[in-house]
Amino acid sequence: MSLWEFANPVKFMALSGKVLPWVIGLCAVTLVPGLIWGFFFTPEAAKFGNSVKIIYVHVPSAMMAINIWVMMLVTSLIWIVRRHHVSVRASKAAALIGVTMTVIALITGAIWGQPMWGTYWAWDPRLTSFLILFLFYLGYMALWAAIDNPDTAADLTSVLCIVGSVFAVLSRYAVNFWNQGLHQGATLSLDKEENIADVYFAPMLLCLTGFVLLFVALVLIRTRTELRLVRLHRLDVRERMKDA
Amino acid sequence: MIALLVRDLRLAMRAGGGFGLGLAFFLIVSTLVPFGVGPEAAILSRIAPGILWVGALLACLLSLDRIFQLDFEDGSLDLLATAPIPMEGIVAVKALAHWLVTGLPLTLAAPVLGTLMNLESPGHYWIFITLLIGTPALSMIGAFGAALTVGLKRGGLLLSLLVLPLYIPTLIFGAEAATRGTADLSASTPLLMMAGITAGSIALLPFAAAAALRVNLR
Numbered sequence: 001m002s003l004w005e006f007a008n009p010v011k012f013m014a015l016s017g018k019v020l021p022w023v024i025g026l027c028a029v030t031l032v033p034g035l036i037w038g039f040f041f042t043p044e045a046a047k048f049g050n051s052v053k054i055i056y057v058h059v060p061s062a063m064m065a066i067n068i069w070v071m072m073l074v075t076s077l078i079w080i081v082r083r084h085h086v087s088v089r090a091s092k093a094a095a096l097i098g099v100t101m102t103v104i105a106l107i108t109g110a111i112w113g114q115p116m117w118g119t120y121w122a123w124d125p126r127l128t129s130f131l132i133l134f135l136f137y138l139g140y141m142a143l144w145a146a147i148d149n150p151d152t153a154a155d156l157t158s159v160l161c162i163v164g165s166v167f168a169v170l171s172r173y174a175v176n177f178w179n180q181g182l183h184q185g186a187t188l189s190l191d192k193e194e195n196i197a198d199v200y201f202a203p204m205l206l207c208l209t210g211f212v213l214l215f216v217a218l219v220l221i222r223t224r225t226e227l228r229l230v231r232l233h234r235l236d237v238r239e240r241m242k243d244a
Numbered sequence: 245m246i247a248l249l250v251r252d253l254r255l256a257m258r259a260g261g262g263f264g265l266g267l268a269f270f271l272i273v274s275t276l277v278p279f280g281v282g283p284e285a286a287i288l289s290r291i292a293p294g295i296l297w298v299g300a301l302l303a304c305l306l307s308l309d310r311i312f313q314l315d316f317e318d319g320s321l322d323l324l325a326t327a328p329i330p331m332e333g334i335v336a337v338k339a340l341a342h343w344l345v346t347g348l349p350l351t352l353a354a355p356v357l358g359t360l361m362n363l364e365s366p367g368h369y370w371i372f373i374t375l376l377i378g379t380p381a382l383s384m385i386g387a388f389g390a391a392l393t394v395g396l397k398r399g400g401l402l403l404s405l406l407v408l409p410l411y412i413p414t415l416i417f418g419a420e421a422a423t424r425g426t427a428d429l430s431a432s433t434p435l436l437m438m439a440g441i442t443a444g445s446i447a448l449l450p451f452a453a454a455a456a457l458r459v460n461l462r
Contacts, residue, residue, distance in 0.1 A: 147395070155456075156392050160392060162452070163452050171409075174412065175416065177416070
C-alpha cells in the first residue's frame with residue numbers, strides 16, 4: 001500500500017470513511033478536556049490575570065493557521081508533480097479551515113491585546129504577518145471560486161500557492177525588518193530550556209493535539225464533500241452530453 | 245522577441261492603448277493625498293516617500309490586465325504560443341513592455357510629483373533610485389497575476405486581490421529605502437533586499453507565469 005494509491009478517490013473515500021469517526025472521537029476527548037482544564041482549572045498568571053486563558057485558543061489556532069498553509073503548499077506540489085486528484089481537493093478543503101484559524105487567531109489576539117497592551121491592534125511584525133497570511137488565503141480561495149473548470153482551477157491555484165508561499169516568507173522577513181514588535185517571542189518550543197510553566201503546559205499540549213485532530217477531521221470531511229462535488233460535476237456533464 | 249517588444253510598445257502608445265493612464269492616475273493620487281491629510285509641509289514631507297511608493301504601485305496595478313487580456317481575446321496569444329520562442333520569453337518580453345510604458349514613466353515622474361509633496365532634497369534622488377530598481381519587480385509580479393486571471397471574464401478585481409499581497413515585500417523594502425535615504429540614513433540594506441526581490445522575480449516568475457498561461461490556453 002502506498003500513498004499514491006489514494007489518488008484513486010474511491011480508495012480514499014473508503015479509508016477516510018473508516019478513519020473519520022476515530023479522528024472525531026479522539027478530537028473530542030482531547031479538545032474538550034483540554035479547553036475545560038485550561039479555562040477553569042489553571043491558576044491565574046501574575047501580570048496577566050484571567051486573560052491569559054485565551055491562550056488555549058489563540059496559540060493552537062495561530063499554529064494551525066501557519067501549518068495549514070504549509071500543508072496546502074505540499075498538497076499543491078503533489079498535484080503539480082503527480083496530478084494526485086485527492087491531494088488538490090484536500091488543499092482546497094484546507095483553505096477555508098486555514099482562513100478560519102487565521103481569523104480566530106487575529107480576533108483572540110485583539111481581545112487579549114486590549115487589556116494587556118492597551119490596544120486591539122498594533123503594527124507588530126507577528127500581527128502584520130498574520131494579516132498578510134489572511135490576505136494570501138483570501139486570494140487563494142477567490143481564485144478557486146472564480147474558475148469553473150475544476151482541473152484548470154486546480155492547476156492555477158497550485159501555481160499561486162507555490163509562488164504565494166515564497167512571497168509570504170519574504171513578507172515575514174520584510175515585516176520583521178520594517179517594525180519592532182510588542183508580541184512576545186516563542187514560549188513553546190522543543191529545544192529551549194525555559195518554556196511556559198508546567199501548570200499551563202499540560203492543558204496547552206492537550207489543546208494543541210485537539211486542534212490538530214479537529215483540523216484533520218474537518219479536512220477529511222471537506223475533502224470527501226469536494227470529491228463528491230467533482231463526481232457530481234462529471235455526472236452532470238455526462239448527462240448533458242447524452243441529451244445533446 | 246524584439247519584434248514582439250516593438251509590437252507591444254506600438255500597441256500601448258496608440259490611442260486607446262492606455263499609455264499615460266497610469267501616469268495620470270499617479271498624478272491624481274499625489275494631488276488627492278494633501279487634500280486628505282492637510283497641507284502642512286512637515287506632515288507631507290514625512291509621508292511623501294511612502295505615498296509616492298503606494299501611488300506608483302496602484303498606478304502599476306491599473307494597467308496589469310492589459311498585459312495578456314487583449315491578446316488572449318483576439319487569439320494572438322495562441323499564435324504566440326505556437327511561435328518558435330518559448331512561453332517564458334513571451335512573458336518576460338510582455339513584462340518588459342509593461343515596465344517600459346508604466347514603470348519607467350512613473351519612475352521619471354515621481355521626483356517631480358515629490359516636489360508637490362514637499363519632498364526634501366535628497367528624497368528626489370532616492371525615490372527615483374528605489375522606483376527604478378523596484379518597478380521591474382512590480383511589472384513581473386503583475387504579469388504573473390495577469391497570466392493567472394487571463395481566462396476569466398471579469399478578472400480585474402480578482403487580479404488586484406491576488407497581486408497586491410505579492411507586492412507587499414517590494415513595497416516594504418522600497419518605501420523603507422526611500423524613507424531612510426530621504427532622512428540621510430543608510431539605505432543600502434533595504435535597497436539590496438529590494439534589488440534581490442527584483443532579480444529573483446525576473447529570474448523565476450516567467451516560469452510560473454508561463455505555466456499559468458499554458459493552463460489557460462489549454
